[in-house]
Structure formats: C-alpha cells, structure tokens
Amino acid sequence: MASKANQANFDVKKQFETVEEQFQTLQILNEEGEIVNEAAMPELTDEQLQELMRRMVYTRILDQRSISLNRQGRLGFYAPTAGQEASQLASQFALEKEDFILPGYRDVPQLIWHGLPLSQAFLFSRGHFKGNQIPEGVNVISPQIIIGAQYVQAAGVALGMKKRGAKAVAITYTGDGGTSQGDFYEGINFAGAFKAPAIFIIQNNRFAISTPVDKQSASKTLAQKAVAAGIPGVVVDGMDPLAVYKAVKDARERAINGEGPTLIETLTYRYGPHTMAGDDPTRYRTSDLDNEWELKDPLVRFRKFLETKGLWNEEMENETIEKAKEDIKEAIKVADAEPKQTVTDLISNMFEEMPSNLKEQYEIYKEKESK
Amino acid sequence: MAQMTMIQAITDALRTELKNDENVLVFGEDVGKNGGVFRATENLQKEFGEDRVFDTPLAESGIGGIAIGLGLQGFRPVPEIQFFGFLFEVMDSVAGQMSRMRYRSGGRYHSPITIRSPFGGGVHTPEMHADSLEGLMAQTPGLKVVIPSSPYDAKGLLISSIRDNDPVIFLEHMKLYRSFREDVPEEEYTIPLGVAAVKREGKDLSIITYGAMVQESIKAAEELEKEGHSVEVIDLRTISPLDIDTIIASVEKTGRAIVVQEAQKQAGIAANVVAEINDRAILSLDAPVLRVTAADTVFAFSQAEPVWLPNYKDVMETAKKVLNF
Secondary structure, eight states, rough: OOOOOHHHHHHHHHHHHHHHOOOOOSBBBOTTTTTTTTOOOOOOOOHHHHHHHHHHHHHHHHHHHHHHHTTTTSSSSSOOOOHHHIIIIHHTTTTTTSEEEEOOOOOOHHHHTTTHHOOOHHHHTTGGGGGGGOOOOOOOOOOOTTTTTTHHHHHHHHHHHHHHHHHHOOOEEEGGGGGGGGHHHHHHHHHHTOOOOOOEEEOOOOSTTTEGGGGGGGOOOGGHHHHHTTTEEEETTTHHHHHHHHHHHHHHHHHHHOOOOOEEEEEESSSSEEEETTTTTTOOOHHHHHHHHHOOOHHHHHHHHHHHOOOHHHHHHHHHHHHHHHHHHHHHHHHHHSSOOOOHHHHTTSSSSOOOOOOOOOOHHHHHHHH | EEEEEEHHHHHHHHHHHHHOTTTTTEEEOOOOOTOOTSSSTTTTHHHHHHHTTTEESOOHHHHHHHHHHHTTOOEEEEESSSSGGGGGGGGGGIIIIIIGGGTTTTSOOOOOOOEEEESSSSSSTTTTTOOHHHHHHHSSSTOEEEESHHHHHHHHHHHHHHHOOEEEEEEEGGGGSOOOOOOEEEEEEEOOOOEEEEEEEOOOOEEEEETHHHHHHHHHHHHHHHHHHHHHEOSSSEEESHHHHHHHHHHHHSSEEEEEEEEEEESHHHHHHHHHHHHHHHHGOOOOEEEEOOOOSSOOOOGGHHHOOOOOHHHHHHHHHHHHH
C-alpha cells in the first residue's frame, strides 16, 4: 500500500487544478468596452490609443480588400485576419523598431506595421521574390509556411541579441495547431535554457483548419505548455487590445532585463476561412459559434471604450477606412508594375557566388530570355 | 608542417576560424566542456570561452533553428549534428529553411552556416550512426556538400566552408578520423569548394569517388597497376556542386570510368556523376560507366558491415569489368 504522502503526490485532479489555477485569462476591457481590471491598465497616451484603433480599423479593411482582391485573382495566397486585430496589432504595438518579428503565414499585418511596405506584402501573396526583400532596418522575416520553424529560429535570433548585448527581443507567432509541433516545444525550451529574450505568442483561434483545439491537446490552456520549458506562460483575452498590449509589454520588459522568454496565449477567433484556397468554415463551425465571437469583436469594444473617452468618432473611423482603401489601391498598382520574374533572377538569388552548375544553367536561361 | 590525423586537422581548422572571426560560434550536443564525442572540439571552449563554444539541449531541430536565428543576427554558426543519421530530426531546418534563406528573401538574408557531422561505416557503430545520407543533401538546392578524405583536405576545406556565406554540409567519415596521419600546414590555408583532386594519375581508367572510398580506390588502383593497368583516382571532395571539368577531362583521357561510393546504389551521388559523363563525354567512352555501391538495404547491422560495405576488392572487380568490356 502506498503511504499517505505518496498518495498526495499522485492526486492527479489536484495536480491539474493547481496548474490550471495559474493560468487565468487576463482581461482589461470587456465586451462592452468597460475597464474591468484597472490595476493592469497599461500606460498609453490618448494619441497611442487612437493610433492603435486606427491600425486595427485599417487592418480590418485590409482584410476585406485582400479577400476581395484574392477573389478577383489579383492576389494569391491569403490567410484572413479579421477577428485577430487585437492579438496581432496590439502585440506589435508593444514592440520597438529594433525588435525582430518571425511571423507565421497569417501574420502579415504585424510586418506591415513594423515597416514592410504594403506593395511588398501583396507581392508575397502573389508569389514574387521582391515581396520578401525586406527593406534594410525593418527587422522582420517573411511569413513562415512551415508551422513551428519560426519558433526554433526565434530562439536563435533571441540568443544572437543576447550575445550582442542588444536591448531588443525576438517575437514569433504560431496558432493553436502549431503548439502540437516538436519545433514549438524545442523553440521555447531552447530559449528557456539560454535565457534568451524571446516572446512566443500562440494565437489560439480555436481551429487549425477544421480541427478544433481540443483535438490538439488534452491541456486545458495552451499557455501552460510554458511549464514544460520552465518559462512564464500567460493567457490573455485575445479580443482585448489592452490586455494583449499589457502582456507583451511585460514580457518585453522581462526579456530585455535578462529574465528570459515568455509564452503568451491569446484567445481569439478568425471570422473568415483558414485561407482563401477553398476552405469552407461552415463545414466545421456553427453559426452560433461565429455569432458568439462576433460579439467579442476587438474593434467593437475598443471603439466603445474610445468613444466613451471622447477619443474616437465616426469621422475618424471613416477617414481611416478611406486612407486604407487608397493605400491599398496604390500598393496594388506598385505591385502590378513590378517586372515579371525570370529564371535568371531566381538563379542569381541562390548563392553569393554561383556554383558551376548554376553558372551553366544561368547562361542557358539568359539565352532563352534574350529571345 | 605537423603530422595530424583528420580529427586534429578539423580541430585546427575550427581553432583557426574561431581566432580569425569573432562571429564564428561552435555549438552542439557535448561539444563544449567535453570537447565533442570524437574530441573534434577538444579544448576549444577552454580557449575561446562558453560564449563562443557551447553545449545545447539534446534536440537537433532546435540546433538547426538556433543556427538560422544566429545567422540572422550576423553570426557565423558552425553547429554539429552528433551523427548524421540524426539528420532527419533537423531536415526542415537544413533542407526547408537555411538552404532557402538567401533565395526566399531575395538576397536580403543569408545563412553562413557550416554543419559538421560524422558519418560512415567500418567502425561497428549502433543503428543510425553510419548511414551515408549525403545524397539527400546533394539533392537540395542551396546547399554545398563537402566530404574530405584526408587531414590536409579536411583543414583547407573546413576553413573554406566556414568562410562561405551560404550553408555548407561538412561530412566527416568516422573511419578516417584517426586512420592515418599526414603533413598539415600549421598556418591557415584554404581549398576551394567544388574542386576535385586527382589523387593518383593514370591512363586506362578513371575512378571517381569520395569519402572512405578514396582509400579503397587507391588501394585497388595500386593492385591493378601490378596487373598492368594505369588507373586515375579522382577524389571529388565536394559532391555538390560536382567538379565537372576535372571529371570530364579525366574521362576524355582514359575513355573508361567507374564511380565508387559507400552509400546504397539508389542513394549517394554516383548516378549523378554517371549522368554527367553520359551527357558530356559519351563519345569518349569505350565502355559504360559502372558503379560500385552498397546494396539497396538499410545500413547493415554492425556485424554485417564487412560483407555489406564496398571495399577495394569490389572496386577491382568492377574496374576489371570496365577494362575488359
């Protein structure tokens, strides 16, 4: 018979309850736009609050236009972002220019607000290498298609920053499905072991294509996976821009003070399909669920919050919408004007110094292209 | 000049580059305090500090990922994969990521990474240690694949690999680590990547080979000479890209060729060499180009290595088939 002490150790229910208690959802702004956690309120000026709202509205329009341009065949690969504005933009808003973003494929908005020209984001969507030629001084890399790869790479970028003594962080994003990957675990574990300044964000929008999050893991929260790496984990209301901002800002502080990485789970939702490549969410999502999450819309609650404070009105919203539409039109024009890619372009981008096989093939294609 | 084994020449190259370039970082499983499972990084941590030479958690994929990330921060990573059979754990970082970095970013970023890794049979290792997986790497655009067969080549090629601004897979044959010594200059020198070496000149037959099969081919050539055949042995040294000029010049001279590899027939790079010769020198050929390879099975259980691994006798037998065609 096991002793009483041993039995206590094996109280499985208690073990899980104790862990889960440590991962309460941080919320600052409720669905009505009311402050429910004054103590956690981040320090943001009126102008910053307005700028954050502008970016969120702009990005919602960008998503609507991108879907429509994709349907017209004027964009290629596109992963809708509507619903995730707080999660994506409030987290980026907490960064500094020197911070490095390693995005997943849905995380184009963060890159744009970190300095990637819109026309290049469109070229990325279309499949043109010029879309990925990130301007010097913009610390981002193009969206990662291999789910999890950005996590192990972020650990390396963060380790590099630590070795350089830089006061900066590497931030990376994945989805709920991505937490099942080996690279997800290896990334947070390496960053933990090296005490590297990394922020790992899980945008839990409840579905990985058609697979609901409860099919990914028996874990009650995804943030508690941080425990396996021995690093802090935080759950935030991912529809609440202030809570997301606060969590990322705090994680950044810890990171640049040499205290290591943080894992942040944002509870969010995508209103659209997984991608525009034929996914049909009505096959796996109920309209009840969609409606429930539409009530949580980050734009709605933040708008109410700002309007109450007299910081936002219809005119400002419309100006933002018009500006977004104009920028998008202009950016598509710039993208359209980009010369078509040639095989010699692609060959030239392979190595610093062309190896013999490519030198030979370069000449062959140069000849073809001159005809 | 100093008499060095291949493993000493490798350590010497790493020391040279750690000294030359403060961005060079050496890391992997047990490469730090322990000096590596084969002592390839012996004393380097003591000499250059834990910031430059460090151990990692036991996770190959993570090692590949941090190499890429460190590369993005301007470092020159020289990670080690303890045995190349463990490549599969890090295949995405190598073949899905670092090999494509320059291309996918249109030249904005690159991966100046050299992955060192031991491989090769004949030393009775356990499963998944000795497999010849260089063929997988040679099929991946964006990578260079280097396989030295001697201490002198190992040092010059490793220095070139580390200085290369694109990813290089540097494969070290375990059987060659301490099998012989040769004169290696103590000062730094480089050997260009993508350039083969004629290890033995001959007129009647070209043997094109790499890795541990270089020694077997030289031994076979010496035996064949006793029987009156003049055999040229070409050590590819870099298997991707191939040194086409050296291969074709030799075949045009001899009119007969065989390609010798330790990997299985369906693996390695021998088929590629044959195809290049067929494309470029078929009118010089007096006989088909034949291959010496292992059988198309999983790598042998260690006790079966002697009957499974190709050796100089197999080289002689195939050489004679071609000479007597």
